Amino acid sequence: MTMANSMTLLLNKIERRLGTKQLNLPEYMSKDKWAEEVICNETLDTFSRYFPNKFPYILGPQNRKGKYYLIDESICDHMTILGIQDIDWRAFSLGYPGLLYGAGSINAYDMCTTGFDVDTVIDTQMVADHVSIFSNGIYLDYIPPNKIKLNAIINSNFLPKNQEIPINLLVKHADNLMTIPPTQMETFEQLALADVATFLYEHLKMYDNLETTFSNIDLKLASLEEKARQRDQIIEELKSSYVSASNRNQPVMLTIN
Numbered sequence: 001m002t003m004a005n006s007m008t009l010l011l012n013k014i015e016r017r018l019g020t021k022q023l024n025l026p027e028y029m030s031k032d033k034w035a036e037e038v039i040c041n042e043t044l045d046t047f048s049r050y051f052p053n054k055f056p057y058i059l060g061p062q063n064r065k066g067k068y069y070l071i072d073e074s075i076c077d078h079m080t081i082l083g084i085q086d087i088d089w090r091a092f093s094l095g096y097p098g099l100l101y102g103a104g105s106i107n108a109y110d111m112c113t114t115g116f117d118v119d120t121v122i123d124t125q126m127v128a129d130h131v132s133i134f135s136n137g138i139y140l141d142y143i144p145p146n147k148i149k150l151n152a153i154i155n156s157n158f159l160p161k162n163q164e165i166p167i168n169l170l171v172k173h174a175d176n177l178m179t180i181p182p183t184q185m186e187t188f189e190q191l192a193l194a195d196v197a198t199f200l201y202e203h204l205k206m207y208d209n210l211e212t213t214f215s216n217i218d219l220k221l222a223s224l225e226e227k228a229r230q231r232d233q234i235i236e237e238l239k240s241s242y243v244s245a246s247n248r249n250q251p252v253m254l255t256i257n
Contacts, residue, residue, distance in 0.1 A: 006177040007035050010189060014196050018224065029203055038199045040175050043192045045080075050238040052082050052170035053179040059148065059165040071146040071169070080172035084142045091166040140167065187237065194231035201228050 011031055015021050020031075027033075059069045071081065141149040150165065173179045180188055201224040 007039070007175070010039070010177065010192060011035060013189065014193050017193055018197060018200070018227065020200065025200075029200060034196050034199070035175075038195050039192050043188070043195045044173050044175070046235070047180075047188050047191055047238070048080070048082060048172040050242050051180075051184055053173045054085065055079065055169045055171045056088070057167055057169045059150070059167060061162045061164075067149060068143070069148040069150070071148065073146075075169070076146050079169075081145065081169055082172060083170040084140055084148060085168035085170060086140065087138060088166040088168060187234065191231065191234050191238075194227055194229075194234060197224050197227035198231060201225050 011034055014034065015031055025031075055075075057071070057075070063070050063072060075081070138150070138152050141151055143149065148167075177185075177188075201221055204221055204224070
């Protein structure tokens with residue numbers, strides 16, 4: 001399946017479920033308009049606010065302006081930025097030895113494969129202490145539309161100005177739908193179905209029960225109205241799973257009693 005086919009398959013599926021294939025819809029309500037008018041502008045906006053796409057990005061001296069980092073205009077022009085994640089500590093540790101994060105991974109591996117010894121246990125504990133200090137004391141502050149400030153509890157100037165910092169931007173999903181994980185596509189399809197049903201219902205209801213010279217117009221809009229009303233229920237489902245293990249781009253808080 002090519003990228004272009006993902007949207008086409010979705011539109012065909014919505015058409016089958018709504019039963020609109022036999023309707024002679026005007027051009028401004030036709031299936032060709034559903035992708036641009038409804039799914040790309042409404043469904044993707046709503047879905048991405050709860051389950052955004054993750055885009056790797058590097059903060060460096062080339063985009064640092066005073067106390068802030070500015071996200072490139074080329075990124076802002078082609079993507080809708082919804083927020084940012086934390087620093088990518090695993091990638092960061094490879095270029096910043098002070099964190100010793102990578103060494104911690106190696107020591108943990110050695111402990112599992114070669115057995116435990118006193119030096120390994122001590123080294124691993126020291127690495128864990130370093131990682132916990134830095135990861136808890138450094139955080140990012142996002143200021144829309146394109147400013148990022150790096151803050152630290154202990155010292156705001158703890159990094160060299162030429163240090164590159166890998167982060168993850170949270171952005172709107174692509175119009176071709178290829179960035180939506182397969183495990184979330186069912187929910188997205190339900191939301192798209194409800195949005196298209198709302199779009200059609202709000203237009204067609206203006207023509208329902210009109211009296212003409214030849215007959216009365218009865219468009220049988222009850223089914224469309226029922227599917228349109230399901231949008232609120234789908235939004236509640238998105239809200240309930242916003243912070244959960246199923247949302248890989250949002251934090252999960254676990255409380256242990």
